[in-house]
Amino acid sequence: MAHRVCPWWLGYWLICPLLRRGQNPAEILKPYVHDGMTVLEPGPGMGFFTLGLARLVGTLGRVVAVDIQPKMLDRLKRRAAKAGLLDRLETRVASPESMAIKDLHGSVDFTLAFAVVHEVGDDGRFFGEAAAASKPEGSLLLAEPQGHVKPSEFDSELEAASQAGFRLVDHPTIRHSHTALLRMT
Numbered sequence: 726m727a728h729r730v731c732p733w734w735l736g737y738w739l740i741c742p743l744l745r746r747g748q749n750p751a752e753i754l755k756p757y758v759h760d761g762m763t764v765l766e767p768g769p770g771m772g773f774f775t776l777g778l779a780r781l782v783g784t785l786g787r788v789v790a791v792d793i794q795p796k797m798l799d800r801l802k803r804r805a806a807k808a809g810l811l812d813r814l815e816t817r818v819a820s821p822e823s824m825a826i827k828d829l830h831g832s833v834d835f836t837l838a839f840a841v842v843h844e845v846g847d848d849g850r851f852f853g854e855a856a857a858a859s860k861p862e863g864s865l866l867l868a869e870p871q872g873h874v875k876p877s878e879f880d881s882e883l884e885a886a887s888q889a890g891f892r893l894v895d896h897p898t899i900r901h902s903h904t905a906l907l908r909m910t
Contacts, residue, residue: 758782763782763787769801771801775801776810788813789829790816792816793819823850824854827857829858831861834860834863838851863908866907870901890910891908891909892908893906
């Protein structure tokens with residue numbers, strides 16, 4: 726499978742309010758994210774889920790958004806500032822080789838990997854970094870678009886997650902997505 730990163734300018738389409746009809750961030754995330762949590766969001770784009778995450782973690786929590794595209798993060802910070810949520814958000818520019826999250830070791834309660842793992846060149850490295858950042862019993866919601874990711878490719882991602890120390894808990898229903906709720910073993 727070819728690994729291509731979504732161009733930054735497509736981020737405007739990905740935050741379109743019409744998308745909330747099919748994938749409402751608050752409804753998707755509310756069962757997993759609570760006040761005071763530390764949440765990791767690799768590949769947030771311009772923040773379709775990020776602002777909802779920031780609302781759910783409350784004033785005592787934080788969202789660490791990691792992207793390899795600085796322009797995406799710049800737009801995300803602007804949107805967060807406009808929504809009054811910038812103080813709950815930390816952004817980091819990653820590289821293709823690392824999410825740059827070693828300092829988060831054992832501190833992340835929840836990771837949202839929504840439509841991002843198929844863009845990463847090394848699934849094992851991705852899940853290894855997420856596992857290292859996770860608290861014991863930390864969870865990860867993996868969702869991949871059915872139109873881009875074949876079932877066999879999703880199964881391969883699940884195998885990489887398992888090898889990193891995550892176990893499958895559930896397959897929640899998210900429209901047009903292959904999904905898995907994973908938890909650290």
